Amino acid sequence: MVKLYACGPTVYDYTHLGHLRKYVMDDVLVRVLRHAGFEVKFVRNVTDVGHLASDADTGEDKLEKGAKKYGQSVWDIAQTFEDYFHYSMDLMNAVRPNITARATDSVPYQLDLVKKLEEKGFTYVIPDDGVYFDTSKLADYGKLAKLDLEGLQAGARVEQIEGKKNPTDFALWKFEREGENRAMSWESPWSKRSFPGWHIECSAISMEHLGEQLDIHTGGIDHIPVHHTNEIAQSEAITGKKPFVRFWVHHNFLLIEGQKMSKSLENIYTVDDLLKKDYDPMAFRLLLLGAHYRSEMNFTWKNLEGAQVSWERLQDKVQQFLASKDQDPEPTEAQAATEQQYRQRFFQQLENDLHTPEGLAIMWEMVGDSELTTEQRYNTLLSFDEVLGLGLARIEPTEELEIPREVQRLLDQRQAARAAENWEEADSLRQQINALGYQVIDTDGDQQQVKKL
Numbered sequence: 001m002v003k004l005y006a007c008g009p010t011v012y013d014y015t016h017l018g019h020l021r022k023y024v025m026d027d028v029l030v031r032v033l034r035h036a037g038f039e040v041k042f043v044r045n046v047t048d049v050g051h052l053a054s055d056a057d058t059g060e061d062k063l064e065k066g067a068k069k070y071g072q073s074v075w076d077i078a079q080t081f082e083d084y085f086h087y088s089m090d091l092m093n094a095v096r097p098n099i100t101a102r103a104t105d106s107v108p109y110q111l112d113l114v115k116k117l118e119e120k121g122f123t124y125v126i127p128d129d130g131v132y133f134d135t136s137k138l139a140d141y142g143k144l145a146k147l148d149l150e151g152l153q154a155g156a157r158v159e160q161i162e163g164k165k166n167p168t169d170f171a172l173w174k175f176e177r178e179g180e181n182r183a184m185s186w187e188s189p190w191s192k193r194s195f196p197g198w199h200i201e202c203s204a205i206s207m208e209h210l211g212e213q214l215d216i217h218t219g220g221i222d223h224i225p226v227h228h229t230n231e232i233a234q235s236e237a238i239t240g241k242k243p244f245v246r247f248w249v250h251h252n253f254l255l256i257e258g259q260k261m262s263k264s265l266e267n268i269y270t271v272d273d274l275l276k277k278d279y280d281p282m283a284f285r286l287l288l289l290g291a292h293y294r295s296e297m298n299f300t301w302k303n304l305e306g307a308q309v310s311w312e313r314l315q316d317k318v319q320q321f322l323a324s325k326d327q328d329p330e331p332t333e334a335q336a337a338t339e340q341q342y343r344q345r346f347f348q349q350l351e352n353d354l355h356t357p358e359g360l361a362i363m364w365e366m367v368g369d370s371e372l373t374t375e376q377r378y379n380t381l382l383s384f385d386e387v388l389g390l391g392l393a394r395i396e397p398t399e400e401l402e403i404p405r406e407v408q409r410l411l412d413q414r415q416a417a418r419a420a421e422n423w424e425e426a427d428s429l430r431q432q433i434n435a436l437g438y439q440v441i442d443t444d445g446d447q448q449q450v451k452k453l
């Protein structure tokens, strides 16, 4: 049994391709573990309160910011972008977690943890600001990120908050400022109107659903120095230093055309942007699988174009297998052994820290290996896809389209009209074909393809 916790999205704006990289690779991890025979209890949070714009516990709550930007209530913003996240992940064919938990639903549990930390003497209050965790009370604070605490003490890493005892101290609970008028606010022992800090929700939600110790915890590499460092501090302070997490999985970033995603560069794309440009989300998934999760990855439209071609090639292969696999003879012993080797090599790569690029190379080699029967190739491909998650099992054999005689006659006339460059006639014939329930698509080489409408 693997207890796995994934830091979830902050739902104040659209899920973008960078987020999708992180969450698709989490999905691959869960699939690989399950395929290897582990039972995985997969929990992911949804941050709908308390994530401040800066890691230094200053700036606006991101949800409040989103509400202003879109002119909606904070609650509506959270719902809209949580829905958009799930919609995007469904299109990426990701398996949903066993439990998805909203931060706002676990506020009482978070408050309990902060009270416990206070009882144990780990906290102090900065008046009109919040309850802070005193990081000097933990001898091994910063161990995950190997923080240079003395250097931080001497220099000013972040905008300092007045009253903080150590630069690394962080807010567990924040008080609403005069005139702030927050839409989301709760009563606490320290203030009538207050709200949780961001880090505490992950300690609370993971403990609530998975217990005091996690096997695997995932997040982006940006979470190492502050968010995850502080999650460890809180959790281990509460449980008496029992290691909070056994294995950390940190995902590297996705760049767009060599640059960081940013509003000013207008290079933040969503799954709908892919659809608008006629790319299949599975082509994007295939592209993501081509990079190891711990390496930085550079997304370019040219690479996506290449992935789309590969995706179509893979679908064609599946069609070919489907068309002929039932006529195949039983595999010989030698063929069965070859299949076994492919399976071993593929899963060895995936089970070795998710070496997806190597896995894909083995998949392509296997798909093109005529030593194997088509049935073997089809079955092996589907078992690889249990962890790659491209949804290949959903592909059904295409039926030969029977074109009615009337439609065929119009098509022939249209072909002739086009050859004579009589575009008006060709257009009118297209409309007549449409009226009969068929769509005509002009392909390269002046051919016409027909689809049922």
Ligand code: AMP
Pocket: 007, 008, 009, 010, 011, 017, 018, 019, 021, 022, 219, 220, 221, 222, 223, 251, 252, 253, 254, 255, 261
């Ligand atoms: P956020 O919603 O900002 O909390 O981010 C959700 C997750 O997506 C975090 O684990 C981030 O590290 C990750 N993330 C954000 N931007 C990118 C990116 N460009 N590439 C990869 N992961 C990202």
Ligand code: ZN
Pocket: 006, 007, 008, 202, 219, 227
């Ligand atoms: Zn988290």
